[in-house]
Amino acid sequence: MSIDLSQFIPSFLEESFEGLELMESSLLSLEQGDTETINSIFRAAHSIKGGAGTFGFDAVTEFTHLVETLLDEMRDGRRDIAQGDIEILLDSVDCMRLLVMSIKEDTTCEDEKIIEVTAQLEATLKGSDISSIAETSNIQVNNETASDQTTWLIEFIPEHHLVKTGNDPQFLFNALADLGEVSIEANSSELPALNDMDPEELYLSWSITLVADIDIEEIKEVFEWVEDECQLTITKKQIPSSQDNNNTPQVKTDNPLLINEPSTAESTNNKQNNVQADESAPPIAKTTEPELKVKPAAATVKTTKPKADVGSIRVGVDKVDSLINLMGELVITQSMLSELGNDFDLSKVERLNRGLEQLLQNTKELQESVMRIRMLPISFAFNRFPRLIHDLSKKTGKQIELILKGEQTELDKTVMEQIGDPLVHLVRNAVDHGIESTDVRLANGKPEQGTIILNAYHQGGSIVIEISDDGGGINREAVFNKAIEKGIVDGNTSLTDSQVFDLILEPGFSTAKELSDISGRGVGMDVVKKNIQSLGGRIQIESTEGKGSTFKVHLPLTLAILDGQLVRVGSEIYIIPLITIVESLQAQSELINRVSGDMVVYRLREDNVPVLPIYQLFNLEAETKEVEGSLLVVVEAEDQKIGLMVDDLLAQQQVVIKSLNENYQQVEGISGATILGDGSVAMILDIPGIIQMAQNNALKSFNHKTDKLTYSEEVTH
Amino acid sequence: MDIQSLVDEIPVEGEYSLEGIDFISSGEQYLTFQLGSEQYAVNILSVEEIRSWETPTIIPNSPIDVKGVINMRGIIVPIVDLRIKFSIGEVNYLETTVVVVLKVELEDSTRTIGFVVDAVSDVLNTEDDEIKKSPAFGGSVPHYYIDGLVNVGDNVVTLLNVQALQSIKPHE
Numbered sequence: 001m002s003i004d005l006s007q008f009i010p011s012f013l014e015e016s017f018e019g020l021e022l023m024e025s026s027l028l029s030l031e032q033g034d035t036e037t038i039n040s041i042f043r044a045a046h047s048i049k050g051g052a053g054t055f056g057f058d059a060v061t062e063f064t065h066l067v068e069t070l071l072d073e074m075r076d077g078r079r080d081i082a083q084g085d086i087e088i089l090l091d092s093v094d095c096m097r098l099l100v101m102s103i104k105e106d107t108t109c110e111d112e113k114i115i116e117v118t119a120q121l122e123a124t125l126k127g128s129d130i131s132s133i134a135e136t137s138n139i140q141v142n143n144e145t146a147s148d149q150t151t152w153l154i155e156f157i158p159e160h161h162l163v164k165t166g167n168d169p170q171f172l173f174n175a176l177a178d179l180g181e182v183s184i185e186a187n188s189s190e191l192p193a194l195n196d197m198d199p200e201e202l203y204l205s206w207s208i209t210l211v212a213d214i215d216i217e218e219i220k221e222v223f224e225w226v227e228d229e230c231q232l233t234i235t236k237k238q239i240p241s242s243q244d245n246n247n248t249p250q251v252k253t254d255n256p257l258l259i260n261e262p263s264t265a266e267s268t269n270n271k272q273n274n275v276q277a278d279e280s281a282p283p284i285a286k287t288t289e290p291e292l293k294v295k296p297a298a299a300t301v302k303t304t305k306p307k308a309d310v311g312s313i314r315v316g317v318d319k320v321d322s323l324i325n326l327m328g329e330l331v332i333t334q335s336m337l338s339e340l341g342n343d344f345d346l347s348k349v350e351r352l353n354r355g356l357e358q359l360l361q362n363t364k365e366l367q368e369s370v371m372r373i374r375m376l377p378i379s380f381a382f383n384r385f386p387r388l389i390h391d392l393s394k395k396t397g398k399q400i401e402l403i404l405k406g407e408q409t410e411l412d413k414t415v416m417e418q419i420g421d422p423l424v425h426l427v428r429n430a431v432d433h434g435i436e437s438t439d440v441r442l443a444n445g446k447p448e449q450g451t452i453i454l455n456a457y458h459q460g461g462s463i464v465i466e467i468s469d470d471g472g473g474i475n476r477e478a479v480f481n482k483a484i485e486k487g488i489v490d491g492n493t494s495l496t497d498s499q500v501f502d503l504i505l506e507p508g509f510s511t512a513k514e515l516s517d518i519s520g521r522g523v524g525m526d527v528v529k530k531n532i533q534s535l536g537g538r539i540q541i542e543s544t545e546g547k548g549s550t551f552k553v554h555l556p557l558t559l560a561i562l563d564g565q566l567v568r569v570g571s572e573i574y575i576i577p578l579i580t581i582v583e584s585l586q587a588q589s590e591l592i593n594r595v596s597g598d599m600v601v602y603r604l605r606e607d608n609v610p611v612l613p614i615y616q617l618f619n620l621e622a623e624t625k626e627v628e629g630s631l632l633v634v635v636e637a638e639d640q641k642i643g644l645m646v647d648d649l650l651a652q653q654q655v656v657i658k659s660l661n662e663n664y665q666q667v668e669g670i671s672g673a674t675i676l677g678d679g680s681v682a683m684i685l686d687i688p689g690i691i692q693m694a695q696n697n698a699l700k701s702f703n704h705k706t707d708k709l710t711y712s713e714e715v716t717h
Numbered sequence: 718m719d720i721q722s723l724v725d726e727i728p729v730e731g732e733y734s735l736e737g738i739d740f741i742s743s744g745e746q747y748l749t750f751q752l753g754s755e756q757y758a759v760n761i762l763s764v765e766e767i768r769s770w771e772t773p774t775i776i777p778n779s780p781i782d783v784k785g786v787i788n789m790r791g792i793i794v795p796i797v798d799l800r801i802k803f804s805i806g807e808v809n810y811l812e813t814t815v816v817v818v819l820k821v822e823l824e825d826s827t828r829t830i831g832f833v834v835d836a837v838s839d840v841l842n843t844e845d846d847e848i849k850k851s852p853a854f855g856g857s858v859p860h861y862y863i864d865g866l867v868n869v870g871d872n873v874v875t876l877l878n879v880q881a882l883q884s885i886k887p888h889e
Contacts, residue, residue, distance in 0.1 A: 572774065618775075620775070658792075659793075662792075662793070663830060664830075665887065670776070680774060681787060682774060
């Protein structure tokens with residue numbers, strides 16, 4: 001039985017994607033040009049080609065070969081690095097990504113783009129160096145049989161289930177081709193009618209002529225893995241030289257696995273005397289439309305491969321070392337504690353306490369280190385943007401400079417994976433709606449080139465990603481009017497600037513005058529908002545008309561664990577994320593004021609902090625209903641402080657966040673739940689959500705009042 | 718999982734056969750329970766477990782039939798009181814009050830929800846042709862929750878649609 005190569009496929013895929021990313025970013029910086037960069041691009045392409053060859057992903061091999069040829073010419077200085085070539089290479093990288101993707105997803109890749117780019121690549125190559133093409137496609141001409149070489153006739157009749165066991169005849173033929181010159185004839189006489197055909201079965205058999213000075217054992221070795229699953233006859237034969245020149249037109253056997261035309265009769269007729277070696281280099285020959293032809297066969301083989309998409313992380317050695325150190329300490333603490341427990345008496349309580357404290361410390365550090373393993377620098381998510389900007393700027397004709405900042409800021413892997421698409425959308429928006437066209441910019445006295453800045457930094461326990469542009473900014477009036485027109489808001493509502501900007505995140509909202517294929521279908525921003533919210537984050541928009549806009553995405557560093565303050569309201573226990581707490585205090589009656597109707601504010605130094613009783617917000621029974629003398633937990637989010645009124649402050653502890661969505665749904669004001677030490681469930685408060693909730697409630701009752709007012713005004717008119 | 722596939726796998730006679738359970742039945746099995754004085758049933762394959770009542774943690778501003786959430790071996794499971802949802806019987810929490818935890822595979826996820834009922838009664842075997850259509854008028858239980866009616870002796874058991882039960886009303 002063959003070694004199961006498929007177990008290495010995930011690592012191949014991962015390396016290929018990394019290689020493609022490297023190629024892409026290098027190609028973009030190549031616009032200035034230097035040999036070192038070309039070398040690194042070439043190396044990346046070469047290793048992808050090599051890997052694909054090993055696994056028999058011929059579509060990738062063939063395509064990459066073309067790319068490599070082009071790069072080789074650039075590397076050797078035989079070709080100047082022209083802008084057009086770089087564009088083709090960038091397109092090729094896309095195609096290679098499509099091809100590799102199709103392997104990953106186990107589908108056949110039949111994208112027209114690949115055919116198109118293949119043609120372009122070939123045209124480019126032909127333009128400079130015809131010989132390299134000729135070399136690859138006309139191998140059948142160099143058809144020679146040296147007199148001292150032996151000719152082997154191999155009849156290979158595989159059982160129908162051969163490909164199901166993961167064997168690909170193509171591998172065997174490739175291996176034979178390494179031994180010497182081969183000519184392969186497929187016999188499709190057993191091929192059933194299309195209706196009766198099982199796509200996973202192999203109905204073909206082959207007769208192979210191998211011209212090489214080798215031993216029969218070497219041929220047997222090639223078929224070693226499949227010898228139980230086929231009928232194999234190997235005969236030695238001296239061929240009269242006349243047959244060499246027998247130029248019977250070849251039946252199309254570009255790929256011996258696939259006979260898509262019913263040319264059976266013809267092929268069997270020719271079978272007897274056909275010795276031509278047009279298959280000596282199957283992966284290279286006939287490069288015109290290789291993908292479509294090769295893919296079906298490859299797909300058939302792969303059906304047995306299990307879907308293994310667990311993903312993996314590359315971790316720095318220092319992080320692993322620190323884990324091992326911590327492990328060591330933990331073991332020492334553990335042995336100390338168990339020794340202490342052997343003959344314990346009350347005099348040792350202090351030592352026990354010390355030991356437990358040490359254990360706590362170790363556990364905490366261990367937890368932090370384990371979390372750090374999942375942290376990756378945000379450059380992983382930022383890397384794709386130079387290419388995106390390059391393409392968009394070409395498409396829109398706007399000149400754009402992209403500045404990346406804070407690329408080393410670390411972020412949880414899961415968060416990173418899910419934030420990619422929303423970020424792409426925001427950047428596309430910035431290019432499409434944000435940056436004005438060149439003449440508008442010049443007319444407004446701005447530099448011709450627009451700037452988009454991507455910035456990432458830590459703030460408290462969260463990470464902030466900023467996407468800012470120096471474009472036209474958001475037109476407050478246009479957004480507001482559009483929102484009224486779409487019925488998202490009521491014309492009489494008064495909204496703050498940021499509330500108006502938030503409207504563009506509502507479903508079905510697009511202010512672009514014309515739809516473009518970059519953005520503007522109005523189905524994007526609400527999805528962006530939803531994605532960010534599902535990660536426990538939020539999005540904030542700042543904009544100055546004429547100056548530009550900044551989208552700030554706030555995300556939690558990790559999704560799993562949170563430092564929390566336990567508070568009690570009535571009989572319920574809630575958890576307030578520690579990072580949001582400014583301070584906790586007992587309300588002094590002289591600092592309590594009632595303003596603007598019935599709002600209670602508490603004077604905290606210079607700030608007037610609105611007081612929000614949790615029992616009112618959540619409709620609970622509580623012990624403390626008067627603000628005077630109650631416990632206030634002052635929390636802050638989005639530059640807004642509020643005082644949450646609670647009955648009691650309990651312990652501080654780390655809690656594991658469990659989602660409410662899984663079996664229930666998102667609840668306003670609650671970011672999740674957790675399980676406390678006694679097994680009961682406690683809700684985790686979502687502070688920005690609570691502030692939003694309080695604002696909405698206030699707005700509702702305010703609008704309710706103004707509705708009546710406008711009504712009476714209308715009557716008097 | 719289909720009960721039929723189990724039938725194929727388990728020998729009907731011989732040492733492995735389970736006594737008292739009629740595997741030859743082509744229909745499905747239902748768990749019956751009581752709400753007030755009425756009998757209801759759900760497909761037994763969707764029953765994850767039956768728990769005794771424990772006071773759950775309140776979900777703020779939830780509809781009145783959602784009593785809160787409990788911790789079921791590390792999973793947060795919402796608890797819905799079917800008696801309130803369907804306005805049947807008296808809502809009191811006694812020693813016999815139980816929570817039937819149902820698990821349903823939706824398109825891309827599974828959802829586990831516990832339902833408070835007065836008592837669980839029996840396992841009901843029924844053939845498909847024994848299930849009768851429920852009249853489309855009257856009653857406090859909305860029609861889309863009901864899959865059909867089955868006569869058991871003198872009583873009538875209402876079969877509930879588990880997927881409909883699992884759908885959650887958004888908060889107001």
